[in-house]
Amino acid sequence: MGLIYREEHEFAPEELKELFLSAGWSSGEYPELLVRAMRGYNYVISVRDEASGKLVALASAMDDGVMTAYVHYLLVLPAYRAHGIGARLVEEVKAHYKDYLKIVLVDSSTRYPGRESFYAQFGFKDAEGITMYFTDMAD
Secondary structure, three states: OOEEEEEOOOOOHHHHHHHHHHOOOHHHHOHHHHHHHHHHOOEEEEEEEOOOOOEEEEEEEEEOOOOEEEEEEEEEOHHHOOOOHHHHHHHHHHHHOOOOOEEEEOOOOOOOOOHHHHHHOOOOOOOOOOOOOOOOOOO
């Protein structure tokens, strides 16, 4: 499976919709807003199928420029999971922010069994009780 990893901020609404809805994120119902959001992130790394150009995964992060980076999304299409793509995205984010003091996962979702052990293998620790948010959208 040929994959292309690259930093990019421009996406078609339809491809973001497919990726986000495949992960159960209701934000996929707002693809035009996702397009604008991706432009605003400091760092977005995408993964595309080399043969088709299809967006198959991405990770996005925002940062304060020196100390803390916040990883908001890490998504992989179901058909491409269990091939090391998510692990590579985590490593790419860690490398990009290697000089920062802290990388925070903005993940309030507990609906994905095993997510803690997935992130723990890369050195992330659970900080129970610190994530709060306000939204009218469902998770």
